[in-house]
Amino acid sequence: MRAWGFKANGGPEVFEWIERPTPQPGPGQVLIEVGHAGLNFAEVQHRRGEFGAPDGADGYDVPGLEVAGTIAAVGDGVGGLAVGDAVAAYLPSFGGYAEHVLAEAAFTRRTDGLPSAVAAGVPCVYPTAYGVLFDAARLTAGETVLIHAATGGVGSAAARVARLAGAAAVFGTVGSPGKQALAAELGYDALFRREDFGDVLLDATSGRGVDIVLDPVGGRVRRQSLDVLAPFGRVVVYGDLARDPDWTVDAWDLWKHNKSLAGYSIRDLSRRDPARLGDYLARALAELASGELRHERPTVAPVADVRDVHRRFEGGDTSGKTVFSFA
Ligand SMILES: NC(=O)c1ccc[n+]([C@@H]2O[C@H](COP(=O)([O-])OP(=O)(O)OC[C@H]3O[C@@H](n4cnc5c(N)ncnc54)[C@H](OP(=O)(O)O)[C@@H]3O)[C@@H](O)[C@H]2O)c1
Known part of the structure; x- marks a missing residue:
């Protein structure tokens, strides 16, 4: 599979399109084929080095805190989610700028008819x-x-x-x-x-x-x-x-x-009260799908434009939610 990662911190130019083996889900995890990945300010901070230097096994970090897509495989002990389900997931350990990503089932919920581009901007x-x-x-x-x-x-x-x-x-x-x-x-x-x-x-x-x-x-x-x-x-x-x-x-x-x-801090919550985080994700997807919460149309950019989009986003030039498309 391919992913956008960086092996050195810096400006948007550090992003590279890299090849990685498609991971297999462990216990409590699902593998998601990513349709859309949400863009968050945290990924600008990640790229700049505010979360430390890249430390992935291959030397690269792949950012991305939230995705929507389709479950491609399910690990042991996962209940209520199945291959083929349309889902959205919060990714406390990043990795969303990729064609496939592993997500904890605890932070993965079905999107119930919400368009993938909208659902991708929900989990964080x-x-x-x-x-x-x-x-x-x-x-x-x-x-x-x-x-x-x-x-x-x-x-x-x-x-x-x-x-x-x-x-x-x-x-x-x-x-x-x-x-x-x-x-x-x-x-x-x-x-x-x-x-x-x-x-x-x-x-x-x-x-x-x-x-x-x-x-x-x-x-x-x-x-x-x-x-x-x-x-x-x-x-x-x-x-x-x-x-x-x-x-x-x-x-x-x-x-x-x-x-x-x-x-x-959502990160602290994911460690110390994961159930609350999962409940909030389910609640948001339900309120958006039912129309109780109005959802705005996000700006959708091809993931190939990641460098340009990060450049504009970092300057505070954008408004509303931006998501990357993997189609
Ligand atoms: N603690 C947590 O758990 C948590 C979780 C999610 C996000 N966050 C934080 O929430 C903030 C918003 O995140 P987001 O992903 O939704 O991003 P965002 O709000 O979509 O993007 C940043 C926006 O902030 C404004 N801004 C203000 N000062 C800025 C500066 N010095 N540089 C760039 N933009 C600036 C910009 O608009 P204007 O300048 O026009 O206002 C820009 O549109 C970030 O600080 C993020 O780290 C925290």
């Missing part, structure tokens, strides 16, 4: 959206939410999930003014420029601020997010897009102003 994105909103932020109906990097994969999914959960208002921030026009299409009450969101958000909420801020950006944006919290508001930290040096949280400030800071 939606459990993250549910996790940041329901587990880390403890969202309840009637609360207000601010989402940084609002038009990206996780951001736009979280906006839809928050609406479905009964959020009273959902605001977002974006890096370029052109993206503000996407507010209505993505279901936001308003999108603000990230560079000066504080005062505008306070104006929009009559000075109260919001109950929840979702922050994958960090640095200055993270610090300012604490300043726009309503009493008992929560900032959820789940990424480091800005690569700003972090600051030391002042516990005194949290205590004296009724604020909370929470964190979310």
